[in-house]
Amino acid sequence: MKNYTSINEIENINSWIEEAKEIKENPLKNKDLGKNKTLGLLFFNSSLRTRLSTQKAALNLGMDPIVMNVSGDAWGIEFGDGTVMNGNTAEHIKEAAAVVSQYCDIIAVRAFPSLTDKEKDESEQVLNSFKQFASVPIVNMESATGHPLQGLTDAITISEYSTKKKPKVVLSWAPHVKALPHAVGNSFVQAMQKMDVEFVIANPEGYDLNPEITKDTPIYHNQEEAFKDADFVYTKNWSSYETYGKILEVDENWTITKDKIGNAKFMHCLPVRRNVVVEDAVLDSDNSIVIQQANNRTFAAQLVLKKILEEL
Amino acid sequence: MKNYTSINEIENINSWIEEAKEIKENPLKNKDLGKNKTLGLLFFNSSLRTRLSTQKAALNLGMDPIVMNVSGDAWGIEFGDGTVMNGNTAEHIKEAAAVVSQYCDIIAVRAFPSLTDKEKDESEQVLNSFKQFASVPIVNMESATGHPLQGLTDAITISEYSTKKKPKVVLSWAPHVKALPHAVGNSFVQAMQKMDVEFVIANPEGYDLNPEITKDTPIYHNQEEAFKDADFVYTKNWSSYETYGKILEVDENWTITKDKIGNAKFMHCLPVRRNVVVEDAVLDSDNSIVIQQANNRTFAAQLVLKKILEEL
Amino acid sequence: MKNYTSINEIENINSWIEEAKEIKENPLKNKDLGKNKTLGLLFFNSSLRTRLSTQKAALNLGMDPIVMNVSGDAWGIEFGDGTVMNGNTAEHIKEAAAVVSQYCDIIAVRAFPSLTDKEKDESEQVLNSFKQFASVPIVNMESATGHPLQGLTDAITISEYSTKKKPKVVLSWAPHVKALPHAVGNSFVQAMQKMDVEFVIANPEGYDLNPEITKDTPIYHNQEEAFKDADFVYTKNWSSYETYGKILEVDENWTITKDKIGNAKFMHCLPVRRNVVVEDAVLDSDNSIVIQQANNRTFAAQLVLKKILEEL
Numbered sequence: 001m002k003n004y005t006s007i008n009e010i011e012n013i014n015s016w017i018e019e020a021k022e023i024k025e026n027p028l029k030n031k032d033l034g035k036n037k038t039l040g041l042l043f044f045n046s047s048l049r050t051r052l053s054t055q056k057a058a059l060n061l062g063m064d065p066i067v068m069n070v071s072g073d074a075w076g077i078e079f080g081d082g083t084v085m086n087g088n089t090a091e092h093i094k095e096a097a098a099v100v101s102q103y104c105d106i107i108a109v110r111a112f113p114s115l116t117d118k119e120k121d122e123s124e125q126v127l128n129s130f131k132q133f134a135s136v137p138i139v140n141m142e143s144a145t146g147h148p149l150q151g152l153t154d155a156i157t158i159s160e161y162s163t164k165k166k167p168k169v170v171l172s173w174a175p176h177v178k179a180l181p182h183a184v185g186n187s188f189v190q191a192m193q194k195m196d197v198e199f200v201i202a203n204p205e206g207y208d209l210n211p212e213i214t215k216d217t218p219i220y221h222n223q224e225e226a227f228k229d230a231d232f233v234y235t236k237n238w239s240s241y242e243t244y245g246k247i248l249e250v251d252e253n254w255t256i257t258k259d260k261i262g263n264a265k266f267m268h269c270l271p272v273r274r275n276v277v278v279e280d281a282v283l284d285s286d287n288s289i290v291i292q293q294a295n296n297r298t299f300a301a302q303l304v305l306k307k308i309l310e311e312l
Numbered sequence: 313m314k315n316y317t318s319i320n321e322i323e324n325i326n327s328w329i330e331e332a333k334e335i336k337e338n339p340l341k342n343k344d345l346g347k348n349k350t351l352g353l354l355f356f357n358s359s360l361r362t363r364l365s366t367q368k369a370a371l372n373l374g375m376d377p378i379v380m381n382v383s384g385d386a387w388g389i390e391f392g393d394g395t396v397m398n399g400n401t402a403e404h405i406k407e408a409a410a411v412v413s414q415y416c417d418i419i420a421v422r423a424f425p426s427l428t429d430k431e432k433d434e435s436e437q438v439l440n441s442f443k444q445f446a447s448v449p450i451v452n453m454e455s456a457t458g459h460p461l462q463g464l465t466d467a468i469t470i471s472e473y474s475t476k477k478k479p480k481v482v483l484s485w486a487p488h489v490k491a492l493p494h495a496v497g498n499s500f501v502q503a504m505q506k507m508d509v510e511f512v513i514a515n516p517e518g519y520d521l522n523p524e525i526t527k528d529t530p531i532y533h534n535q536e537e538a539f540k541d542a543d544f545v546y547t548k549n550w551s552s553y554e555t556y557g558k559i560l561e562v563d564e565n566w567t568i569t570k571d572k573i574g575n576a577k578f579m580h581c582l583p584v585r586r587n588v589v590v591e592d593a594v595l596d597s598d599n600s601i602v603i604q605q606a607n608n609r610t611f612a613a614q615l616v617l618k619k620i621l622e623e624l
Numbered sequence: 625m626k627n628y629t630s631i632n633e634i635e636n637i638n639s640w641i642e643e644a645k646e647i648k649e650n651p652l653k654n655k656d657l658g659k660n661k662t663l664g665l666l667f668f669n670s671s672l673r674t675r676l677s678t679q680k681a682a683l684n685l686g687m688d689p690i691v692m693n694v695s696g697d698a699w700g701i702e703f704g705d706g707t708v709m710n711g712n713t714a715e716h717i718k719e720a721a722a723v724v725s726q727y728c729d730i731i732a733v734r735a736f737p738s739l740t741d742k743e744k745d746e747s748e749q750v751l752n753s754f755k756q757f758a759s760v761p762i763v764n765m766e767s768a769t770g771h772p773l774q775g776l777t778d779a780i781t782i783s784e785y786s787t788k789k790k791p792k793v794v795l796s797w798a799p800h801v802k803a804l805p806h807a808v809g810n811s812f813v814q815a816m817q818k819m820d821v822e823f824v825i826a827n828p829e830g831y832d833l834n835p836e837i838t839k840d841t842p843i844y845h846n847q848e849e850a851f852k853d854a855d856f857v858y859t860k861n862w863s864s865y866e867t868y869g870k871i872l873e874v875d876e877n878w879t880i881t882k883d884k885i886g887n888a889k890f891m892h893c894l895p896v897r898r899n900v901v902v903e904d905a906v907l908d909s910d911n912s913i914v915i916q917q918a919n920n921r922t923f924a925a926q927l928v929l930k931k932i933l934e935e936l
Contacts, residue, residue: 028348036652038680048386048408052378052415056350059376064683066676069385073693074672075895084899086801091895094907095914096672099894102919103676177398270411271387271403275396283406290407295414340660360698360720364690364727368662371688381697489710582723583699583715587708595718602719607726 001307005127005140007151007190014195016152016303017159023306024299027060033309034063040104041067041141044111044126049270049297050141050149054108057301061309066104079125093126097133106137106308113144113181115245121145137308139301142183145210150269151187152300155195157293158232161265166196167231170264172223173203174254174277176237179245184269185238186213193217202226204250206240223254230264235278258282265289313619317439317452319463319502326507328464328615329471335618336611339372345621346375352416353379353453356423356438361582361609362453362461366420369613373621378416391437405438409445418449418620425456425493427557433457449620451613454495457522462581463499464612467507469605470544473577478508479543482576484535485515486566486589488549491557496581497550498525505529514538516562518552535566542576547590570594577601625931629751629764631775631814638819640776640927641783647930648923651684657933658687664728665691665765668735668750673894673921674765674773678732681925685933690728703749717750721757730761730932737768737805739869745769761932763925766807769834774893775811776924779819781917782856785889790820791855794888796847797827798878798901800861803869808893809862810837817841826850828874830864847878854888859902882906889913 001009010016023029039058041051051067058065068074077096078089085092100107111126127143140148158169171188186209192199193215200218201209208219220226227233235256240246256266256278266278266288274280282288313321322328335341351370355363367377380386389408390401397404412419423438433456442450452460470481483500498521504511505527512530513521520531532538539545547568552558568578568590578590578600586592594600625633634640647653663682667675675691682689692698701720702713709716724731735750751767764772782793793816795809810833816823817839824842825833832843844850851857859880864870880890880902890902890912898904906912 031348036655036683038683040676043385046386048380048403049411049415051380051385052352052412055378056415059348059350066679068672068675072384072696073667073675074670078898082899082904085897086900090897091672092898094898095894095896095918098915099673099918100676102915103680103922270407272407273397273402274390274404274406275394276398280394291410291414294407294411298415343660355697358698360692360715361723363692363697364664364724367690368727371660371662384696582719584719585709585714586702586716586718587706588710592706603722603726606719606723610727 001311003131003138004148004304004308005131005138005143006146007148007187007194010152010194013155013191017156020156020299020303023302027299027302030306031060031062033306034058034061037105037309037312038064038066038103039305040100040107041065042100042107042109043067043069044071047110047141049294050110053297054141054301056298057305060298060302061305063305079129093129094133097130098135101135104136105312106139106305107134108139108141110141111143115179115181115239118244139304139308144181145183145186147183147187149297149300149304150184151191152304153293153296154188154234154267155191156296156300157267157289158195158197161289162231164231166198168198168229169232169234170226170230171201171234171236172226172256173207174235174237174256175250176273176277179239179247180237182209182238182241184236185209188234188236189213189217200226204248204252204254206242206248207238208241209238210241223252223260227260227264230261232267233261233264234267236269237277255279256282258285261287263287267293270294313623315443315450316460316616316620317443317450317455318458319460319499319506322464322506325467325503329468332468332611332615335614339611339614342618343372343374345618346370346373349417349621349624350376350378350415351617352412352419353377354412354419354421355379355381356383359422359453361606362422365609366453366613368610369617372614373617375617391441405441406445409442410447413447416448417624418451418617419446420451420453422453423455427491427493427551430556451616451620456493457495457498459495459499461609461612461616462496463503464616465605465608466500466546466579467503468608468612469579469601470507470509473601474543476543478510480510480541481544481546482538482542483513483546483548484538484568485519486547486549486568487562488585488589491551491559492549494521494550494553496548497521500546500548501525501529512538516560516566518554518560519550520553521550522553535564535572539572539576542573544579545573545576546579548581549589567591568594570597573599575599579605582606625935627755627762628772628928628932629755629762629767630770631772631811631818634776634818637779637815641780644780644923644927647926651923651926654930655684655686657930658682658685661729661933661936662688662690662727663929664724664731665689666724666731666733667691667693668695671734671765673918674734677921678765678925680922681929684922684926685929687929703753717753718757721754722759725759728760729936730763730929731758732763732765734765735767739803739805739863742868763928763932768805769807769810771807771811773921773924773928774808775815776928777917777920778812778858778891779815780920780924781891781913782819782821785913786855788855790822792822792853793856793858794850794854795825795858795860796850796880797831798859798861798880799874800897800901803863803871804861806833806862806865808860809833812858812860813837813841824850828872828876828878830866830872831862832865833862834865847876847884851884851888854885856891857885857888858891860893861901879903880906882909885911887911891917894918
């Protein structure tokens with residue numbers, strides 16, 4: 001594999017899940033694969049799970065991780081083509097990506113969307129610029145429109161916890177105080193569309209995700225209806241896609257409660273705002289598998305790095 | 313050993329000191345003990361010695377250190393129970409601690425007190441929340457009320473430099489321009505109470521440390537009297553404990569001078585404000601062992617990590 | 625070698641260049657040399673290339689790099705002698721340098737000039753204080769007046785790309801929107817003065833570099849004249865040295881264009897502001913060797929670290 005920037009780069013999700021489970025059983029088996037190889041982790045935004053689990057994955061493969069907070073540690077990066085750089089940016093991505101490629105064998109990048117300029121966000125300028133100008137493989141640690149390491153993690157977790165041949169999985173929007181990106185929702189949708197599950201989405205009107213991603217996945221604007229017989233309730237807030245980046249008023253209470261989910265397993269990518277997105281009673285119950293889910297971040301990242309290292 | 317969060321977790325300080333000295337003589341002896349193990353260093357506050365020496369200790373044991381500035385790199389963490397998280401905090405410690413436990417084999421945490429809310433500081437909310445919600449051992453890299461890696465360092469250093477069977481050790485308050493925590497003072501008191509030394513404290517009136525910690529250790533409000541025949545003068549500023557977190561007016565000059573300490577060895581945990589806490593003439597003389605003391609931070613941390621690794 | 629703080633510490637630049645090329649051909653040959661040795665990288669300022677390439681160099685030698693942003697991660701450092709430290713600085717360099725020396729086998733430091741106080745900048749207070757108070761070797765990762773890892777990199781690159789026995793090398797000033805240091809220019813001048821090249825400098829009037837550094841190197845105030853028959857055009861902005869730290873008005877357009885450089889190779893230390901310092905047409909042409917130049921940062925750093933490690 002060259003790059004891992006989208007769930008769509010996974011050809012056969014079931015074989016990936018099986019390989020991830022093998023890695024999880026014996027995480028140090030490929031400790032020599034990444035020897036003398038460096039992974040550059042470039043953060044344009046905050047990170048806890050991604051930062052730690054991707055480093056852990058690299059270490060399990062014998063790689064040397066090098067972490068950099070691009071904004072704080074280095075220079076403002078320019079992405080525009082032909083820009084006269086007499087403003088706040090000091091280095092063009094053409095140079096930055098090409099240069100970092102010479103110090104790192106793989107580059108992992110996190111860069112959130114603006115949520116103010118839909119077209120620009122959808123162009124995935126940062127991620128695609130790295131793909132274009134770097135000479136080494138690029139891993140997406142959450143971009144403007146996708147979080148494929150999370151989506152792969154989620155697929156692994158659902159496979160692990162499923163007790164049915166074809167479980168029902170619901171992706172439910174939930175409230176939040178800040179305008180959040182669509183990346184996690186998008187990648188989860190794409191992962192579920194590749195799995196053998198009954199998959200539906202629940203969100204208030206005005207909060208439908210990008211129809212080019214949801215495609216023919218059923219979307220309910222009634223949470224209760226969507227949750228009926230659910231085996232997994234995956235929860236995530238996102239800002240409006242139609243009224244791009246805005247928080248719309250919602251009449252009903254979409255906070256996830258124990259009553260609502262019944263016996264379904266509760267999933268969330270974390271961080272989660274307790275008693276806003278989901279009540280304590282859910283997170284503190286056995287229904288919640290958010291911690292186990294987060295654990296799989298290591299093995300999803302390790303699988304991706306392994307696949308890339310094998311073709312270096 | 314499970315956690316190392318307080319000097320009180322040291323059962324026999326003399327045997328610990330001996331083991332630390334053995335480590336110092338041959339720091340790479342246990343290079344295989346921490347192989348394929350990660351130490352997460354989580355900083356809520358600034359650090360130089362702790363940051364570097366704890367990493368060095370981990371490396372000496374073959375561990376992989378992963379450093380994170382929690383505030384800058386990740387999300388605001390909520391510690392309140394049952395909080396409706398619609399404010400500035402984005403992740404609850406319940407999730408954060410449990411998740412990080414899955415990427416790190418040991419978690420080391422630094423979190424200073426508010427110095428405005430005595431009860432909250434004494435509850436050691438951050439440290440105790442990590443102990444409660446993490447599933448791996450916790451090491452205290454300075455909490456609201458204690459700095460046990462420093463206290464252990466100090467015990468080792470006094471043992472190394474003592475030329476008497478029972479030296480006289482004075483902990484002396486000294487002036488400072490900012491309100492500082494009691495953590496270093498507290499842990500030093502607890503360490504000295506466990507050692508075979510004549511131990512007294514000197515501080516201005518109003519600056520007595522927590523009596524539940526000082527217990528029956530003699531407290532002098534007259535520096536000269538306390539310093540009589542001292543073999544070691546350990547200096548540290550702290551804000552008032554009674555008038556919690558405040559800087560009180562002090563009549564005499566408590567700055568440490570060469571005249572005051574005579575032949576005693578001068579110790580300080582560093583960083584130290586020259587010519588405020590102590591005059592240059594002391595720090596630049598052979599009486600000062602602050603640099604050698606700081607060197608022992610590595611071996612104190614290495615001893616603690618070794619003891620934890622041996623029981624993982 | 626003890627320290628590497630200036631190009632002037634290179635006795636025979638040709639033998640250094642040859643050794644760097646050998647390292648480049650087989651970068652992992654000395655992987656055991658730095659085993660169990662730590663390199664402390666202390667940044668008082670931003671960095672991308674230096675941060676990554678110096679870590680990469682250390683890893684190639686088997687060292688453990690420990691990175692610290694001094695300002696953000698640790699305490700404000702005081703450099704004044706005899707200062708009463710009742711202001712914003714919390715730790716004196718005397719302690720900081722001596723302490724860090726005990727955790728790191730080599731210390732690398734980056735500290736930019738003020739550009740407001742010429743005398744203070746030329747005293748190289750930060751770098752020289754580390755040299756004075758540290759007990760381990762110091763590597764200059766760009767100081768107030770020099771960037772010798774860059775200068776060595778540049779010498780290696782010119783040697784690699786030269787097709788003549790004695791190529792003509794021009795260092796050309798170019799415009800910029802911010803007042804920049806003289807460090808890169810100075811070290812490049814010093815490196816070229818040691819090599820067998822025809823070396824001239826081109827800059828507008830008022831922008832002559834320190835004459836104690838340029839010595840008898842020809843300085844042209846006419847860019848076109850200087851560029852005649854050039855094989856290499858090395859471009860860099862710097863603020864005025866005479867009118868210290870100021871941006872002066874310049875009549876002509878000194879931006880580097882394809883027309884101006886003809887067949888010469890284009891070099892720049894990066895980051896570079898496109899279409900201000902140099903037009904896109906140059907950077908995107910085969911004449912530009914800025915990326916290859918940046919790659920040599922690793923091998924310059926590795927050579928320096930190797931020479932220091934060999935004498936530890």
